[in-house]
Amino acid sequence: MLTGHTGAVFAVAFSPDGRWLASAGADSTVRLWRVSSTGRPAPTPAKVLTGHTDFVNCLAFSADSTTVVSGSDDLTLRLWNVPPGRPAAVLTARGGSVRAVAFAPDGHTLASSGNDGVIRMWDVVRARMTGSLGQHAGSVRGLAFSPDGRSLASSGNDRTVRLWDPLRRRLVATLTGHTRAVWSVTYAPDGRTIASAGNDGTVRLWDLAIPDRVAALCRVVGPVDRERWQRLLPGYDYTRTCAA
Incomplete structure (x- = not known):
């Protein structure tokens, strides 16, 4: 102790x-x-x-x-x-209390967020903010880079886990299923699975191949709503990755 x-x-x-x-x-x-x-x-x-x-x-x-x-x-x-x-x-940070930080594997890129829900990106070498990715509808509680640094996961009070492309500065997917705030998020060492922990008493595991499959479905068949999701990807929680 x-x-x-x-x-x-x-x-x-x-x-x-x-x-x-x-x-x-x-x-x-x-x-x-x-x-x-x-x-x-x-x-x-x-x-x-x-x-x-x-x-x-x-x-x-x-x-x-x-x-x-x-x-x-x-x-x-x-x-x-x-x-x-x-x-x-x-x-x-200026936008409120800092609740979550994560270093990218490259050692000079940093992500932070907090009460304002905005995810800020920083250049550690130059000690300056380089931009932002977007924001949650509420405080962000968890941040994690994938092992290869090509993806950033965030989680927050809005009950979602969000996947971001930190290079293109865009939202890739919003993972829904938790019924209360999501306190933390982490990647598996192989980068293919995310685990999230929520105030709803659950730990949820997310197969990261699913957002790629849904994005492909959006390109091929158009908007994927909940009903169509259940027909195309039965057994997986609904993830809204394109306009429905």
Whole structure:
């Protein structure tokens, strides 16, 4: 058990190289714990990172484990060098509390979102926002890049999981089925399946071949409504990927 935070802990993340554990929470700090070769973190943090002025809600490491990003209710994202935990940059989101962050596998692209539902893209090297993808109809709670970095999944209070093309900056599919807010989303290592966790008490698994099939159906047979979906793709939750 690791102690030291003076309030609720909202986020934890291991670095991809397994050498660091980061934690963050209501005390406005990010704590870096050194992990031994046996996989056990040291009992005291190697560094307490300060600078945020409100709750820290989310964390993510870069693929090379040299940077950790934190998102906060203070409307900022902070990039920290690992080690030794020096602040590398402060990015201002402006659109409300930051609830979700994700690094792309390339290590220099970052996605963030939060209470305003807008998904923002950042260039970490230049420390600037490069644009936005679109938005949910409510707060975004989860973000995850696919292992190849060609897709970004988001989930939120609007009960949907959305798939985005981060290069073309467009919505690819909206996955529906959860009946309450969707708190988190993640890709399987092979990138072919997404798992989402909802406030409705369910974990849902999504076959990513389905949006491609539906998009093909839209091109061939036109709009696919719920009735037609059940005839063409029985057994799968309805996904509205073209005008119906």
